[in-house]
Amino acid sequence: AGGAGGGGGELSSLLAALPADGSGRPKATFVQGDRVKFVSGELQNLEATVVDVRDDGKVMVLPRIEGFGEAVDCDPTELRKYFKQGERVKVINGQHAGESGMLLTVKDDASDVCIMLSDTSRQQITVFARDLTAHSDADTGVEVLGGYQLHDLVQIDQTIAGVIIKIERSTALVLTSESTLEMPDVRPCRDTDLQRKVMSRHIITTDANGNKVSVNDFATIQAGPQRFRGKGGSVEYIWRGTLFLRCRELQDVSGGFIAVRARACVVR
Structure with missing residues (x-):
């Protein structure tokens, strides 16, 4: 199985479609319940939840501040959508609109790029976070795949092993030993991609x-x-x-x- 960083060619085509100077960059489509981060102003980097989108285009969000219960009006340009690795999402805009799947890689930076595992094709596709929304319909909470269980240490090949961090349908997400703190290497694997369960209790x-x-x-x-x-x-x-x-x-x-x-x- 390939690493979670696949889809480089597709990313190039996505980026090539954007204006070189960043002008005219497509805006995010926000919906109620979206988790967002402020990208500018006094609340920069603060997380919030979208509670409403007004007819004039303003987005009402509830900042995640303890004891603060008031929604505030924001311009969409002040916000970006915020997702976490392993979350289920649906594509609502762009060339993959209608696809749903699980996020393998999320770049928490201005690039807005995510890599997701499609429910239908079981292939990795590259999308922008602004084109996604949370989607939980297919999350079955499965904890077993063949002879493997959630949180098992499994061997992928002679040199690489990893921990199963999520199981969904016929695929396990494995956090591998090739990971760095800056870039976790999470790979989608079927049970046939895994060689064996590893018992590391006595390793020092x-x-x-x-x-x-x-x-x-x-x-x-x-x-x-x-x-x-x-x-x-x-x-x-x-x-x-x-x-x-x-x-x-x-x-x-x-x-x-x-x-x-x-x-x-x-x-x-």
């Missing part, structure tokens, strides 16, 4: 200080992007120097799992 590696790391230890990330530093979690699995941490502080990342090199962590 070493942390940044040369201390022994075992399954069930608590490891804290000390190197890498700032948003991850100081975060920690229980070591669920170890594979060739990679730790798969269950991190409660980062539930929005790959189903709560993080793949990180042991040398970027310290154990308690």
Whole structure:
């Protein structure tokens, strides 16, 4: 199975269709319930939920501020849609309008690019977040695929293993040992793509200080992007120097799992 970064040619064609200077860039179509982020102004980077879209085009949103219960009017240009990896979505605009599926990759930046696994074709397609809306109809909550279960450590080939972070229909999403903190490598796999379930209970590696790391230890990330530093979690699995941490502080990342090199962590 290929990595979640597929669809590069399709992305090129999407971007080529946009004006070079960014003018005339298609606007997002907001609907009630959309999760958004402010991209400018005093509320920049704050999350909110769309509660209404007025006839004059203004978008009414409820900012996610504790104790704040008032909706505010916004210009659509002040907002962008915000999704998380693993969410189910439906395409409401663009060349893939009508498609539904699961998000494999979400770039939380100005590019607005997402990669989703289509329900109908089971292929990866590249879309813009502005053309998506949340869609939960086909989410069955399945936790078994063949002989594999949700959160199993599975081997994909001789050198790569990963944790099943979601199962849907005939496909498992696997967070692999090829991941970095900056770019998780999440691959859609059928049960025939998986070689075996891996038991890593007795595997040992070493942390940044040369201390022994075992399954069930608590490891804290000390190197890498700032948003991850100081975060920690229980070591669920170890594979060739990679730790798969269950991190409660980062539930929005790959189903709560993080793949990180042991040398970027310290154990308690």
